Amino acid sequence: MTHYRDTYAVIRLDYLQDNVELLYQKVQKPMMAIIKANAYGHGYQEVATMLKSHPHISMFGVATLKEAIDLRRIGVEKDILVLGAIPLEDLDEVIANNISLTLYSKDYMLEMIESFHGLQPVKVHLKIDTGMNRLGLKSKSEFEEVLHTCQKSIFQVDGVFTHFASADDELQNDAYEEQLKKFYEIIGDHSFQYIHCQNSAAMMYHNDEKSNIARIGIAMYGVDPAGEESQELKQVMSLYTKVTMVKKVAKGERIGYGLTYTADQDEYIATVPIGYADGFIRANQGREVYINGHYYPIVGRICMDQMMIRVDETIKVHDLIEIFGEHLSLSRMAKELHTIPYEITCLVSERVERVYQK
Numbered sequence: 001m002t003h004y005r006d007t008y009a010v011i012r013l014d015y016l017q018d019n020v021e022l023l024y025q026k027v028q029k030p031m032m033a034i035i036k037a038n039a040y041g042h043g044y045q046e047v048a049t050m051l052k053s054h055p056h057i058s059m060f061g062v063a064t065l066k067e068a069i070d071l072r073r074i075g076v077e078k079d080i081l082v083l084g085a086i087p088l089e090d091l092d093e094v095i096a097n098n099i100s101l102t103l104y105s106k107d108y109m110l111e112m113i114e115s116f117h118g119l120q121p122v123k124v125h126l127k128i129d130t131g132m133n134r135l136g137l138k139s140k141s142e143f144e145e146v147l148h149t150c151q152k153s154i155f156q157v158d159g160v161f162t163h164f165a166s167a168d169d170e171l172q173n174d175a176y177e178e179q180l181k182k183f184y185e186i187i188g189d190h191s192f193q194y195i196h197c198q199n200s201a202a203m204m205y206h207n208d209e210k211s212n213i214a215r216i217g218i219a220m221y222g223v224d225p226a227g228e229e230s231q232e233l234k235q236v237m238s239l240y241t242k243v244t245m246v247k248k249v250a251k252g253e254r255i256g257y258g259l260t261y262t263a264d265q266d267e268y269i270a271t272v273p274i275g276y277a278d279g280f281i282r283a284n285q286g287r288e289v290y291i292n293g294h295y296y297p298i299v300g301r302i303c304m305d306q307m308m309i310r311v312d313e314t315i316k317v318h319d320l321i322e323i324f325g326e327h328l329s330l331s332r333m334a335k336e337l338h339t340i341p342y343e344i345t346c347l348v349s350e351r352v353e354r355v356y357q358k
């Protein structure tokens with residue numbers, strides 16, 4: 001395969017498939033594959049193409065209407081749920097592409113009724129806010145009112161769901177239990193085609209026998225939802241680059257924008273073609289990369305397209321550099337950056353070529 005740049009991400013689709021199977025064995029129910037944000041940076045077309053006929057995947061979840069329409073254009077025929085709000089002037093596109101929307105408030109429902117001019121019903125899932133205080137119906141009375149209006153109006157209510165704020169946190173287990181209890185209290189005796197509240201964390205750390213479909217997100221991509229090193233999941237994405245140049249600098253010379261690094265002695269400095277325009281943010285300064293069996297520190301400020309690494313005389317031009325992968329996990333990187341693995345993979349920009357392996 002031709003690489004137009006020496007910075008690229010390797011996506012192991014076989015690992016992704018292994019993770020899907022692992023999660024299915026845990027929950028023993030159909031799953032909704034969450035592929036929003038370009039499949040968390042992994043490439044939605046390739047991920048969706050692999051999963052669109054998968055026996056354990058019954059549905060796809062996305063964040064925007066454009067993502068949903070893109071899935072239809074690449075041949076996804078299974079149900080698709082848009083998890084966020086959409087501009088209501090696009091309702092015709094929703095109907096034309098057989099897409100389900102999230103109905104999260106009475107006001108949004110009324111606005112949708114006013115905006116609707118079609119003949120076919122709008123397929124929706126009702127979102128219940130059980131404690132995260134983001135989107136959703138806040139009370140049983142509001143839920144009943146919206147559901148009643150939907151049943152006699154333009155809507156086809158296919159599902160109901162909520163989202164947990166802390167299913168990945170053992171110290172917040174009481175909060176998780178409270179949300180779960182509230183969800184089923186609000187639903188009551190109503191039945192739906194889809195009842196879903198299990199995200200990746202809930203699938204891995206908790207049990208829920210009442211829901212009938214689970215949403216598989218970050219765990220599908222091989223990352224433990226709690227940000228810990230996983231002995232079960234296989235990290236799907238790895239990020240690599242190569243050495244462009246190695247120079248020897250004298251003790252006292254300074255490196256990079258702002259001259260923030262000073263050589264303590266005569267040193268070897270490698271320049272490599274990756275920077276914050278690739279999603280490798282400046283906060284990575286001082287962290288390590290992996291080259292030829294050893295770890296080397298990033299020195300000086302990370303530039304838009306390049307950065308510098310303090311190496312030794314063994315490192316040569318064209319040597320492969322692991323930014324994250326087998327020897328530098330996303331979990332470790334996230335902890336060092338005081339963030340979460342989701343953010344790291346989502347930040348990997350489009351100009352970083354994805355290389356898919358099966």
